[in-house]
Every structure is written in C-alpha cells, then in structure tokens.
Amino acid sequence: MNSLELINLEKHYGDTKAVCGVSLSLPKPTYCCLLGPSGCGKTSLLRMIAGHEEITSGDVILNNHNISNEPPALRSTSMMFQNYALFPHLTVVDNVAFALKIAGVAKTERHAKAMDLLDSVQLATMRDRYPNQLSGGQQQRVALARALITKPKLLLLDEPLSALDPFLRIEMRSELKALQRRLDITFVHVTHSQEEAMALADVILVMNQGMVEQQGTPIDLFTKPRNPFVARFIGGHNVVGDANAPFSVREDRIQLKRGGDGTVTSVEFLGSVVRLKASTPNGALTIVQTDIEFNRNKLDVGDSVTASWLKKDQLQLEA
Numbered sequence: 001m002n003s004l005e006l007i008n009l010e011k012h013y014g015d016t017k018a019v020c021g022v023s024l025s026l027p028k029p030t031y032c033c034l035l036g037p038s039g040c041g042k043t044s045l046l047r048m049i050a051g052h053e054e055i056t057s058g059d060v061i062l063n064n065h066n067i068s069n070e071p072p073a074l075r076s077t078s079m080m081f082q083n084y085a086l087f088p089h090l091t092v093v094d095n096v097a098f099a100l101k102i103a104g105v106a107k108t109e110r111h112a113k114a115m116d117l118l119d120s121v122q123l124a125t126m127r128d129r130y131p132n133q134l135s136g137g138q139q140q141r142v143a144l145a146r147a148l149i150t151k152p153k154l155l156l157l158d159e160p161l162s163a164l165d166p167f168l169r170i171e172m173r174s175e176l177k178a179l180q181r182r183l184d185i186t187f188v189h190v191t192h193s194q195e196e197a198m199a200l201a202d203v204i205l206v207m208n209q210g211m212v213e214q215q216g217t218p219i220d221l222f223t224k225p226r227n228p229f230v231a232r233f234i235g236g237h238n239v240v241g242d243a244n245a246p247f248s249v250r251e252d253r254i255q256l257k258r259g260g261d262g263t264v265t266s267v268e269f270l271g272s273v274v275r276l277k278a279s280t281p282n283g284a285l286t287i288v289q290t291d292i293e294f295n296r297n298k299l300d301v302g303d304s305v306t307a308s309w310l311k312k313d314q315l316q317l318e319a
Contacts, residue, residue: 002063002153002185003027004049009058011044011210018044020210021058026203031180033197034190036207037233042190043158045207049188050079050156062154078152082159084143086131093118093127096145103150117145121175137168144176148183155180157189161196173199194235198222206230227318238285239317246317251275251288253313256299260306264299280307 004026011019019041026032034042047053049060051072059068067075086095093114094101100110118124121141131139140160147155160176161169177200180187191197197204198218205215206229214226225231228239228246237248256264262280274294276287285307289297299305 002029003061004030004032004154004186004188005059005061006045006049007059007061009045009048009060010056011041011048011053012056017210019048022205022207022212024205024212024215026186029180029184030186030202031177031200032186032188032203032205033201034188034205034207035192035194035197035233037192040207041210042205042207046079046156046158046188046190049154050077051075052079076153077156078147078150078154079156079158080143080147080160082162084131084139084163086139086142086146088131091128091130092123092134092142095131095142096149098146099150113149114145117148118142120179121145136164137172140164140172144179153185155183155185155187157187159190159192161191161193169196176200194233198234206233208233224315225317231315231317236288238283240282240285240314244319246319247314248317249309249313249315251286254285254287254307254309256287256289256297256305256307258297258299259304262305262307264301264303264305267299267301278305278307280305282307 006022006024009019009022022045034045036042044053048055051070055068059066062076087098093111096117097110097114100113115124115127118127121144123138123141126134126138134142161172164172173196189200201218203215204218204221206213206221208229214221214230221230221234222236225234225237225248231237231239231248236251238251239246239248241247256278262278264276264278266277268275272291274289274291276289276299278285278287
C-alpha cells in the first residue's frame with residue numbers, strides 16, 4: 001500500500017513564508033491536486049516532496065518512512081516537469097531509458113523496459129524519433145514514460161497539461177487518471193486550473209498565500225466551500241452578503257425573471273448552457289441557465305430583471 005503523509009510542512013525564503021504548515025494524509029493510492037493561483041506555494045510544496053527544495057520545518061512520510069532529508073534519487077519518487085525537459089539529442093527510447101542508463105542497467109535491458117512503457121503510452125512506433133519530431137502531446141507521453149521508468153512509489157506532476165491545446169488537454173486528463181488507477185500509486189499534480197483539478201482529483205488542496213484554505217473531494221469543495229476565497233476560486237458560486245456574514249449561492253440555483261431592479265450586463269452562449277451576468281441590489285451576479293431555459297426567456301443585455309433563489313440554496317461561509 002502506497003501512503004503519503006505531510007506533517008506541518010513549512011518553506012521560508014528569508015522573511016517570506018512560501019508554505020505555511022501544510023499537512024496531508026493519503027493512506028492509499030490517490031490522485032491529489034494542489035490547486036491555487038500563481039504564487040500560492042503549490043510548486044514549492046511539490047518540490048519539497050520531491051527533494052528539490054529544502055524543507056524549513058515539518059516532515060514528508062512515504063510508506064511509513066521519513067524521506068524529509070533524503071536526496072531525490074533515494075526517495076522512490078519521480079517528477080514530471082512542466083516543460084518536459086526531454087534531451088533533444090536523444091531518441092525517444094533513449095530519453096525514456098536515461099535513468100536506467102545512469103543506474104548502470106545494460107542497454108538491451110533498459111531498452112526493453114523503455115519499450116514496455118512506450119507501448120503503454122502508445123508511442124512504441126516512434127521509438128527512434130527525436131523530441132523535435134514529436135507533437136506536444138507526444139512529448140508529454142515520452143516525459144511521462146521517462147518519469148515512470150524507475151517504478152516510483154509517488155509521481156509528482158508540475159502543471160503537466162499547461163502547454164497543450166484545449167482538446168488535447170482534455171484527452172490527456174483521461175489518460176493520466178486511467179494511468180494512476182492502473183499503476184495504483186499516488187499522483188500529486190500541481191495546477192491552477194479548477195476544471196483540471198475537478199476532473200482529475202480524488203482529493204484537492206486549495207491553496208492561497210502558502211496555506212491550505214480547504215481540502216476535500218471535488219464534490220465537497222464545490223457543494224460546501226468553506227469561505228469566500230474557495231467559493232470564488234472553485235467557481236460556480238456567487239458570494240453574497242457583507243464581509244462579516246458572507247454566504248454563497250450556486251450560479252445554477254439563481255432564477256431570473258423579467259422586470260425589476262436588476263439589469264442583464266452580459267450573455268455568453270456556451271452550447272448546452274448560457275452564462276448571464278446581472279447587476280442587482282445584491283451585487284454583480286453570475287447565473288447559469290440551460291439552453292432550453294434561456295430560449296424560453298430570451299433575455300438580452302440591458303433587460304430589467306429580478307434575481308431570486310431559495311433560502312435552502314444559500315450556504316453560510318466563514319468570514
């Protein structure tokens with residue numbers, strides 16, 4: 001059983017605290033996403049787990065073994081970088097087999113193991129190509145195979161999908177999730193994309209200014225955000241009320257009727273749903289309607305409206 005535990009991890013750069021007391025317990029193989037805006041500390045946290053960043057205080061426990069002071073090569077972890085970091089002068093098969101070459105594994109054996117992985121990521125026929133002869137998605141698959149060649153107990157991914165076009169990003173999301181389940185190891189994946197984290201993760205840590213604002217399953221975070229930051233960052237929520245007593249209302253729980261003291265300010269057609277924005281006495285609200293509902297009401301920018309919702313759809317937030 002592969003388990004990961006972070007105990008009160010801290011990272012300071014002089015007087016700046018990049019990571020502040022982060023704790024996490026993953027007792028079984030899990031797909032975990034570190035989610036947050038740029039500069040929130042998620043990459044520093046990932047690098048501390050990998051051993052590429054010195055830990056100021058706290059511990060990293062992998063399979064009941066404290067690896068906090070061990071060098072990266074002895075941690076049984078592997079890291080896939082954002083830019084893939086492939087060697088341009090090596091073929092695909094040699095890129096994947098590189099770590100085994102450094103470990104002294106004979107060429108025939110390391111190529112055989114590399115080919116097994118290339119077959120699993122559907123790149124066996126491209127073994128003799130060079131990185132500049134591959135598409136972005138193919139380069140990513142090579143980087144993934146290279147990260148797995150040492151059979152790590154923990155795979156760390158630093159924004160691995162950010163360089164891909166939207167269609168390929170969605171395709172690779174499915175492949176990563178399937179691979180994690182097949183390998184039965186923990187993946188820790190850094191992203192600033194809410195959609196990516198919600199689609200991939202079993203557990204999400206929402207980070208802000210070095211701290212974890214909330215952690216939980218995607219469903220928990222979406223249906224029960226703890227505070228205004230999480231509600232706004234996860235998306236799909238309107239934060240209403242004053243700073244001392246804020247509450248959230250989901251965008252798809254708000255009803256709009258013609259007439260009243262509100263005004264439609266934006267209409268975005270998104271296929272099966274339409275996103276509207278309205279200026280109201282409760283502030284600026286975002287409302288999501290099905291295409292059927294929108295076609296029934298046919299609201300447009302400038303129309304007067306009244307926004308309402310059921311009291312049971314209000315969720316009290318921490319101030």
